[in-house]
Amino acid sequence: METVWFLFVAFMLVAYVVLDGFDLGAGIIHLFIARNNDERRLVLRAIGPVWDGNEVWLLAGGGTLFFAFPLVYASSFSGFYLPLNMVLWLLILRGIGIEFRMHLDNPVWRDFFDGLFSIGSSLLAIFFGAALGNVVRGVPLRADHYFFEPLWTNFQPGANAGVLDWYTVLTGVVALVALTIHGANYLAVKTDGDLGQRSRATARRLWPLLALLTVVSCVATLFVRPQVTKNYTEYPIGFLIPAVVAGSLILMFSANRAGNDRRAFLGSCVYLASMLGGAAYALYPTLLPSSNPGVADITIHNAAAGQYALTYGVIWWSIGMAIAIGYFVLIYRMFRGKVTLQQGEHGY
Amino acid sequence: MDTAYFIHRLHFGFLITFHYLFPQLTMGLAPLIVVLKTLALRTRDETYDNAARFWMKIFGINFVVGVVTGIPMEFQFGTNWARFSQMTGGVIGQALVMEGVFSFFLESAFLGLFLFGEKRLSRAAHWWAGFMVFVGSWLSGFFIIVTDAWMQHPVAYTRLPDGSYQVNSFSGLLLNPWALLQYAHNMSGAVITGAFVMAAVGAFYLLNQRSEEYGRIFLRVGVVAGFIFSVLQVFPTGDLHGKYLAKHQPVTTAAMEGLFHTQKGAPMAIIGQPDVERQVIDNPIVVHKVLSFLIYSTTEAEVRGLNEFPRDDWPTNIPLLYFSYHIMAGLGTIFIAVTTLSILLLWRDKLFQVRWLLWVIMLCLPFPYIANTAGWLTAEVGRQPWLVYGLMRTAVGYSSNVSAGNGLFTLLGFMGLYALLAIFFLFLVHREIEHGPGLRPNVDPQPITVAGD
Numbered sequence: 001m002e003t004v005w006f007l008f009v010a011f012m013l014v015a016y017v018v019l020d021g022f023d024l025g026a027g028i029i030h031l032f033i034a035r036n037n038d039e040r041r042l043v044l045r046a047i048g049p050v051w052d053g054n055e056v057w058l059l060a061g062g063g064t065l066f067f068a069f070p071l072v073y074a075s076s077f078s079g080f081y082l083p084l085n086m087v088l089w090l091l092i093l094r095g096i097g098i099e100f101r102m103h104l105d106n107p108v109w110r111d112f113f114d115g116l117f118s119i120g121s122s123l124l125a126i127f128f129g130a131a132l133g134n135v136v137r138g139v140p141l142r143a144d145h146y147f148f149e150p151l152w153t154n155f156q157p158g159a160n161a162g163v164l165d166w167y168t169v170l171t172g173v174v175a176l177v178a179l180t181i182h183g184a185n186y187l188a189v190k191t192d193g194d195l196g197q198r199s200r201a202t203a204r205r206l207w208p209l210l211a212l213l214t215v216v217s218c219v220a221t222l223f224v225r226p227q228v229t230k231n232y233t234e235y236p237i238g239f240l241i242p243a244v245v246a247g248s249l250i251l252m253f254s255a256n257r258a259g260n261d262r263r264a265f266l267g268s269c270v271y272l273a274s275m276l277g278g279a280a281y282a283l284y285p286t287l288l289p290s291s292n293p294g295v296a297d298i299t300i301h302n303a304a305a306g307q308y309a310l311t312y313g314v315i316w317w318s319i320g321m322a323i324a325i326g327y328f329v330l331i332y333r334m335f336r337g338k339v340t341l342q343q344g345e346h347g348y
Numbered sequence: 349m350d351t352a353y354f355i356h357r358l359h360f361g362f363l364i365t366f367h368y369l370f371p372q373l374t375m376g377l378a379p380l381i382v383v384l385k386t387l388a389l390r391t392r393d394e395t396y397d398n399a400a401r402f403w404m405k406i407f408g409i410n411f412v413v414g415v416v417t418g419i420p421m422e423f424q425f426g427t428n429w430a431r432f433s434q435m436t437g438g439v440i441g442q443a444l445v446m447e448g449v450f451s452f453f454l455e456s457a458f459l460g461l462f463l464f465g466e467k468r469l470s471r472a473a474h475w476w477a478g479f480m481v482f483v484g485s486w487l488s489g490f491f492i493i494v495t496d497a498w499m500q501h502p503v504a505y506t507r508l509p510d511g512s513y514q515v516n517s518f519s520g521l522l523l524n525p526w527a528l529l530q531y532a533h534n535m536s537g538a539v540i541t542g543a544f545v546m547a548a549v550g551a552f553y554l555l556n557q558r559s560e561e562y563g564r565i566f567l568r569v570g571v572v573a574g575f576i577f578s579v580l581q582v583f584p585t586g587d588l589h590g591k592y593l594a595k596h597q598p599v600t601t602a603a604m605e606g607l608f609h610t611q612k613g614a615p616m617a618i619i620g621q622p623d624v625e626r627q628v629i630d631n632p633i634v635v636h637k638v639l640s641f642l643i644y645s646t647t648e649a650e651v652r653g654l655n656e657f658p659r660d661d662w663p664t665n666i667p668l669l670y671f672s673y674h675i676m677a678g679l680g681t682i683f684i685a686v687t688t689l690s691i692l693l694l695w696r697d698k699l700f701q702v703r704w705l706l707w708v709i710m711l712c713l714p715f716p717y718i719a720n721t722a723g724w725l726t727a728e729v730g731r732q733p734w735l736v737y738g739l740m741r742t743a744v745g746y747s748s749n750v751s752a753g754n755g756l757f758t759l760l761g762f763m764g765l766y767a768l769l770a771i772f773f774l775f776l777v778h779r780e781i782e783h784g785p786g787l788r789p790n791v792d793p794q795p796i797t798v799a800g801d
Binding site (some may be wrong): 053077078085089093147335 | 441457463
């Protein structure tokens with residue numbers, strides 16, 4: 001049962017990164033590729049009806065973690081106190097950046113909110129990447145399963161590491177580049193003309209960097225936490241995952257060259273999902289590794305909620321998620337196709 | 349009190365108090381917009397469509413602030429109240445994740461359709477989108493109330509050897525009698541906010557002699573809804589909730605009423621300041637035997653005072669509890685008076701001409717917010733010193749691994765950020781009210797600012 005919930009939580013987080021990832025990515029490049037008011041409105045229209053729903057996956061994923069594994073929720077949220085609160089501030093600023101911009105037809109007002117949206121999105125991408133880096137690297141758990149990480153110490157991933165060290169900064173940069181490409185692919189699908197061209201070009205130019213960072217981050221992970229190979233060597237079927245990562249990179253490259261934006265976007269979706277899936281495969285059954293040699297990891301077994309809750313939860317959670325996925329299909333179908341600035345479309 | 353403990357309490361208290369200023373309007377306005385949309389559908393009168401569109405814009409601004417201030421709430425359980433989350437996640441985690449899965453997805457999906465999809469949808473389909481937003485926001489409220497109700501009145505749990513609480517009956521948790529009473533009382537309170545805001549804007553237009561056609565619609569809908577729900581707020585929801593509270597948290601009832609000593613035919617203090625040291629109410633104006641009657645439906649019943657309970661179990665801030673409760677109850681009474689008078693004049697077709705009453709309605713705008721906030725303070729301050737009533741003290745629930753300095757750092761950050769949000773919110777809503785509903789005379793050629801039009 002715990003394994004089922006591990007998969008559910010992993011699924012929620014993958015869905016969050018793939019979905020909110022493209023609107024974060026659109027935010028990262030917003031200031032650079034959308035050069036006038038009309039183009040910026042197009043970017044906002046491309047994500048406008050869906051970004052809020054995408055963000056719900058983070059909330060529902062956090063809630064699912066809380067429900068299924070209360071200990072890891074309590075330990076990690078309080079241990080990552082400072083970065084998590086900063087994530088909240090960024091989510092707030094970015095949210096109003098998207099939603100308040102349209103209300104006033106004034107260039108200073110618009111530029112201010114464009115800036116909030118773009119800077120907020122960029123920092124969030126880095127924070128999320130660094131957060132994943134922290135989870136893979138492990139945290140200095142105390143005997144009572146709690147810890148508190150300062151923002152940084154000496155930038156070394158050792159026993160008294162901070163939230164930021166060279167490894168987690170690296171994973172943050174990987175996330176920034178990956179989500180930038182993901183967002184660019186999405187905008188290429190959703191927009192025409194110069195904006196679409198620039199999106200495509202952005203994805204093309206950043207591709208070599210992403211390929212390089214992918215290799216570097218994998219090697220760095222082996223160096224920082226050699227235990228990640230354990231599941232792979234015991235169950236070699238897991239090696240399919242890096243193969244899928246490589247395949248998705250090739251797909252992105254070829255589809256981008258061929259001008260097939262939808263396929264390139266599919267490529268970046270698969271890339272994000274398989275990178276996260278690979279991390280989850282390496283971690284299982286651990287939820288939060290301990291970098292303190294004397295203290296055991298937090299695993300799905302010592303963190304799980306009661307059996308009654310988990311068993312019944314499978315039923316209503318599955319029903320609820322099936323309905324939610326239904327909404328998403330409906331909304332994405334409603335707003336499919338290229339966005340335009342025609343009147344009476346919607347308000348951004 | 350330990351500084352870190354104090355900061356974590358203040359952190360949660362500040363964030364939740366600020367946050368709830370917005371969902372109460374979301375939940376209160378949503379059904380009223382559905383009413384306007386229904387009128388539009390029935391009468392085919394464009395005025396009602398414009399009226400609904402006007403409120404959708406304000407709803408949209410309000411919703412954004414509600415969403416962005418709501419996300420920190422879920423995180424705070426883990427960041428600031430980790431021990432509590434670890435011990436009770438097996439119960440309340442259930443309600444919180446159900447909120448995400450069943451209502452946030454629904455709300456976010458249909459909100460996009462509702463605010464931006466009017467041109468793509470048929471009239472009936474757009475009505476449905478609005479209705480689903482209403483359902484989503486009310487479902488969301490339900491799961492939050494279930495969470496709070498479990499902390500007020502824990503049911504359907506077992507305790508494991510490691511000290512954690514685990515749910516053992518799914519329906520028991522969701523149908524907690526406390527939750528049902530509190531939900532009814534709370535949602536009625538939210539509609540009062542929505543109704544008073546709508547009526548106040550209507551009164552503002554009439555007093556200003558502009559958009560009067562809309563002003564009259566807003567007043568009509570606001571006053572009728574305000575009257576119905578002001579009455580429901582007291583009877584039966586407030587009455588039943590109060591009796592249930594007196595049964596299960598008698599010490600809270602005694603502290604709320606400032607009843608220091610057990611009394612037969614207990615009086616109710618209308619006004620007065622509690623002096624906890626001397627255990628008296630200063631400058632009291634009391635109504636005899638009312639408290640006994642309210643709790644036990646008989647004027648002679650004995651009501652237990654604070655003297656019957658160990659001092660350790662007394663709510664930790666009795667003056668705050670006493671005033672919160674009295675402000676809530678006092679304002680509730682005023683709401684009934686104002687809406688009763690208004691609805692009588694509306695029925696006589698005179699409301700729109702009675703300027704002094706329009707002034708009163710307009711100036712009432714902040715009071716439902718104060719009443720709702722005071723009501724929540726009554727519930728949560730009244731629960732102290734317990735975090736989960738009878739099971740877990742508040743002092744053991746906070747994140748002891750997060751220092752006071754770190755807690756204060758993020759609290760100050762939120763205070764600054766929320767001040768900014770409040771300024772933007774007031775500015776944007778003021779702007780919408782200034783523009784008014786319907787066609788705007790000076791719309792710029794590029795209708796960028798006209799959301800939803």
